[in-house]
Amino acid sequence: MFRRKLIVSLAAWLSCFGTVWAGGGEGHHALPLYAPQLSDFVTNSMVMVWIAVGLIVLFCRAATRKMSLIPAGVQNLAEWAVETLYDFLAGLMGDHLTKRVFWFFGTIFFFILVNNYMGLVPGVGTVGWNTVDANGQRGFIPFMRGGNADINMTAAMAFTFALLWFYWALTENGLKGFLSHIFAPKGNFGALMMVMMVPIFLFVGVLEIISIAIRPVALSFRLFGNIYGGEQTLESLMALIPKALQPFLSWLPAFPFYFVELLVGFVQALVFTLLCAIFLKLICDHGDEAHH
Amino acid sequence: MITLLAAQAAGDAGIVETIQKTFGLNAPFFIAQVINFFLVIFVLKKFAFGPIQTILEQRRARIAEGEEKLKRIEKQLAESEQTTSAAIAKANEDAVRLINEAKQGAAAFSEQKAQEAISQAQQILAKAEAAAKADRDRLSSELKREFGRLVATTTAQVTGKVLSNDDQKRINDEALAKIEG
Numbered sequence: 478m479f480r481r482k483l484i485v486s487l488a489a490w491l492s493c494f495g496t497v498w499a500g501g502g503e504g505h506h507a508l509p510l511y512a513p514q515l516s517d518f519v520t521n522s523m524v525m526v527w528i529a530v531g532l533i534v535l536f537c538r539a540a541t542r543k544m545s546l547i548p549a550g551v552q553n554l555a556e557w558a559v560e561t562l563y564d565f566l567a568g569l570m571g572d573h574l575t576k577r578v579f580w581f582f583g584t585i586f587f588f589i590l591v592n593n594y595m596g597l598v599p600g601v602g603t604v605g606w607n608t609v610d611a612n613g614q615r616g617f618i619p620f621m622r623g624g625n626a627d628i629n630m631t632a633a634m635a636f637t638f639a640l641l642w643f644y645w646a647l648t649e650n651g652l653k654g655f656l657s658h659i660f661a662p663k664g665n666f667g668a669l670m671m672v673m674m675v676p677i678f679l680f681v682g683v684l685e686i687i688s689i690a691i692r693p694v695a696l697s698f699r700l701f702g703n704i705y706g707g708e709q710t711l712e713s714l715m716a717l718i719p720k721a722l723q724p725f726l727s728w729l730p731a732f733p734f735y736f737v738e739l740l741v742g743f744v745q746a747l748v749f750t751l752l753c754a755i756f757l758k759l760i761c762d763h764g765d766e767a768h769h
Numbered sequence: 770m771i772t773l774l775a776a777q778a779a780g781d782a783g784i785v786e787t788i789q790k791t792f793g794l795n796a797p798f799f800i801a802q803v804i805n806f807f808l809v810i811f812v813l814k815k816f817a818f819g820p821i822q823t824i825l826e827q828r829r830a831r832i833a834e835g836e837e838k839l840k841r842i843e844k845q846l847a848e849s850e851q852t853t854s855a856a857i858a859k860a861n862e863d864a865v866r867l868i869n870e871a872k873q874g875a876a877a878f879s880e881q882k883a884q885e886a887i888s889q890a891q892q893i894l895a896k897a898e899a900a901a902k903a904d905r906d907r908l909s910s911e912l913k914r915e916f917g918r919l920v921a922t923t924t925a926q927v928t929g930k931v932l933s934n935d936d937q938k939r940i941n942d943e944a945l946a947k948i949e950g
Binding site: 526 | 790791792793794795797798799801802803805806807808809810812813814816817818820821822824825827828831
């Protein structure tokens with residue numbers, strides 16, 4: 478118990494000390510909206526993503542190296558996580574669709590979750606170096622930045638989903654089914670009513686296409702905004718402490734919000750996954766029913 | 770991205786540029802992150818979801834197989850219990866029949882032996898009676914003979930006569946007739 482308290486306190490202290498150490502006691506630096514470049518081809522968020530990939534690889538290897546029918550240890554945890562998510566998605570999308578697309582949704586959820594939590598690790602966003610640009614403007618570049626606090630990462634996931642969404646929708650419904658799903662009148666109408674409804678549903682179809690086009694943008698910015706906002710909040714709260722006390726006490730105002738961010742990290746991973754699942758379910762509804 | 774492209778197509782390049790500059794959205798980093806994301810997909814699919822789902826499927830199959838086996842064993846057990854109870858019932862019936870047969874056999878045997886014993890006893894009794902009768906007849910004739918001799922001797926001594934065989938026979942017969950009469 479004491480050791481756990483000690484680790485938490487140390488981590489919190491390190492998180493604020495890092496800022497001052499890296500910034501040379503300059504105090505608060507606002508987190509930029511974009512992920513700063515560490516070199517021509519590498520941003521600090523990419524470094525985090527690579528670390529996340531590495532951790533995921535290590536965990537997977539540990540969980541699946543010696544698999545047995547009677548699970549124990551890490552395998553048990555991995556199986557529980559995968560099975561829980563699978564059952565949850567199967568309840569939403571049905572068994573057929575979940576079996577087909579779980580590799581993507583599982584990746585989305587766990588990848589976002591790991592990245593979100595890694596962004597909370599003390600030192601991420603606070604340990605870096607000071608810069609001075611040509612105009613004499615002082616700046617600060619952290620070595621690492623939460624993967625999802627970079628719009629390129631969230632957009633990469635959202636637009637990958639958008640492409641896969643088209644592929645799955647077409648393969649599940651066929652081109653005719655896909656188009657009729659968007660444009661065809663829904664409901665039972667008489668002949669005259671049907672003629673009247675056709676232009677309305679055509680217009681609804683156009684709106685649907687606009688909605689489909691906006692979805693990946695909305696997904697990208699929702700996740701980015703929440704994670705960036707959380708990191709910015711933590712940094713701003715640390716800056717509330719007077720400069721003289723910052724090395725020792727700047728963790729204090731941010732500390733309660735770390736728990737909120739733990740919740741936000743999970744909720745945002747779930748929201749992204751859920752929205753993707755719902756979008757897919759909506760378009761594949763016919764296909765799924767026909768299959769059953 | 771489509772919105773951005775649409776906006777760009779509409780000639781509203783300012784907004785796109787602003788978004789790109791503000792958020793640092795640019796093609797090389799976007800593509801790099803897509804590659805990173807696909808790397809994660811590959812890793813998770815190959816090393817996590819694949820093996821885990823396979824083992825979950827194996828476990829499900831094994832549980833289903835176990836359930837099937839359990840049902841089969843229960844059925845076999847029920848059949849076995851039925852067969853056993855039928856065999857026990859048959860064995861009981863046979864046992865009862867055998868006991869009854871044994872009892873009947875024992876009773877018949879006992880009766881037979883009793884009859885034999887009675888018969889033997891009767892034979893022994895008859896033999897004993899015959900032997901006793903023969904002894905009595907023999908003793909009676911010896912006694913008669915001795916008595917006749919005594920009577921004849923006594924008569925001869927009393928009368929002083931020598932008795933002939935006819936006299937002796939007559940005296941003996943008379944004396945015996947008096948005793949028996």
